[in-house]
Amino acid sequence: MTRGRLITLEGGEGAGKSTQIRALDSALSTHGIAVTTTREPGGTPHAETIRGLLLNSEPGTFDGMTQALLHYAARREHLRQTILPALEEGGWVLSDRFSDSTMAYQGYGAGLGRDLIEALHTIAIGTFKPDLTVILDLSSERSQVRLDTRAEDRNAYELLDQAFHDRVRAGFLDIARREPDRCIVVDATLPEAAVTAAIFEAIEDKLGLP
Ligand SMILES: Nc1ncnc2c1ncn2[C@@H]1O[C@H](COP(=O)(O)OP(=O)(O)OP(=O)(O)O)[C@@H](O)[C@H]1O
Ligand SMILES: [Mg+2]
Numbered sequence: 001m002t003r004g005r006l007i008t009l010e011g012g013e014g015a016g017k018s019t020q021i022r023a024l025d026s027a028l029s030t031h032g033i034a035v036t037t038t039r040e041p042g043g044t045p046h047a048e049t050i051r052g053l054l055l056n057s058e059p060g061t062f063d064g065m066t067q068a069l070l071h072y073a074a075r076r077e078h079l080r081q082t083i084l085p086a087l088e089e090g091g092w093v094l095s096d097r098f099s100d101s102t103m104a105y106q107g108y109g110a111g112l113g114r115d116l117i118e119a120l121h122t123i124a125i126g127t128f129k130p131d132l133t134v135i136l137d138l139s140s141e142r143s144q145v146r147l148d149t150r151a152e153d154r155n156a157y158e159l160l161d162q163a164f165h166d167r168v169r170a171g172f173l174d175i176a177r178r179e180p181d182r183c184i185v186v187d188a189t190l191p192e193a194a195v196t197a198a199i200f201e202a203i204e205d206k207l208g209l210p
Contacts (some may be wrong), residue, residue: 007024010100010134016192018205020199037093105171131207143204
């Protein structure tokens with residue numbers, strides 16, 4: 001049995017991660033691939049409980065370090081219980097956010113720095129990395145416009161100021177610059193179908209289809 005692939009979708013609030021996960025799920029399923037879609041923080045019942053702690057808290061409840069520890073506790077569970085079993089069965093996993101979000105939000109946004117997040121990554125999940133990471137790039141201004149048109153209440157991260165979100169965006173772009181083999185950056189202002197096509201091309205190019 002060939003091991004499956006993990007593709008992660010990253011980017012700021014409202015960049016189109018959930019929209020693109022749905023489109024890719026259907027495109028890859030058409031190619032006969034068994035797809036599992038999942039999200040972070042979350043992806044197992046206990047990790048979803050940690051998600052609730054992180055996203056439903058008032059901003060400032062946890063400092064960046066506590067957030068990073070909670071994200072990695074949830075990620076370790078997600079990896080062990082959901083992602084690795086699916087990959088071992090040959091399935092492909094599409095995750096709405098993964099470790100690059102902790103690097104971007106806590107490492108760059110909250111200012112913990114790259115070294116600390118890399119060390120935490122190694123402690124929690126070793127050398128594991130996604131096979132392909134898609135960074136949907138959107139300015140904080142455009143992100144705000146998309147959030148304003150949405151009905152739901154804002155979560156703890158969505159309530160943070162524009163300067164924080166500018167650091168997160170710059171962080172994602174820096175991650176992509178440092179790991180060009182694993183990461184692609186897609187302009188999230190393109191029409192939905194054009195974003196999907198760009199991602200699909202990268203999948204064929206970098207991973208190949210079975
Ligand atoms: N390429 C696009 N062009 C214009 N609007 C888009 C595009 N992709 C998604 N949208 C719209 O932007 C909003 C946010 O999209 P979506 O929920 O997929 O983003 P997200 O990255 O999952 O957001 P969140 O971080 O809040 O989960 C939705 O209203 C969606 O319809
Ligand atoms: Mg979403």
